[in-house]
Amino acid sequence: MTVLKGAKVRLRRVSSEDAEARFALGTDAEIVNMFGVSLSDAKPMTRDAAEQWAEGQANNPYAWAIEVEGCLVGEIKLHSINVHDRRASMAIGIDLPLNFHPAATRASVVLNTPSGAV
Template identity: 40%
Template sequence: MKADLPELRAARVILRRPTPVDVETRLALGRHREIVEAYGGTFDPNASFNRVDAEAAIRFIEQQDHAWVIDAGCFVGHVRLHGIDWHDKRAALAIGIDDPAYLGRGYGAEAIRLVLGYAFGRGLHRVSLRVLSSNSRAIACYRKCGFVEEGREREAALVSGSWQDDIIMGLLDREFGPP
């Protein structure tokens, strides 16, 4: 299925499969506290980010059946559908912007809309996601794309020593439309 994944294009982003150049770009980006914690991780300022880490990050994208690099002139992150259930016509969405220069500038929303168009065009009825309650930037982006809050798992994630809620959001095919 990976080989059949189409390249998706919008005004400022191209969603495509990874290339070897993406390892170099990912390596140069390193790690940033805001991004690591938004993913639910704990940032260690003394931990290095090396070639093995960059290769693993790109390999993770390559190994997913429905994952794309977000290319805004170069690698800036990735977006993927996972947990696809073709019988119930649903999937989960995950996105990560790894370049802090692209946060809060609409690139994530553009990528999400492309993936939603792909998902609903393939016959899915529902796409859901989970987001940390502290990630207000992501929550605003998801709402901008049409997602609505459906529930909350209290203290579901331990991030940097503090418990955070997970917010569950969803979007149905009939709710998806132009921005």
């Protein structure tokens, strides 16, 4: 299993053990809105939904968990993969308010910095 590590951020495969951490992150209305989902469609995170999330991510060979200082904060994945053209789109989802964890604000910067030197 490939794990990418930085000073504070680690990308790794999602496992079923991540369901509890995803449940604990809950559903933040501001984040749901930033993901393009209507606030009226936002639903509280349930244990069942968290387990389905973990299973779905674990079964996706192009999805990884984002950890900041050992805590799950979101996921990163490739989608719309075009093997012929050797290209794909990438989605990054940070599932907690940026002020929730001091290092969380650096997670998206690290993931978007070519050298990862943040």
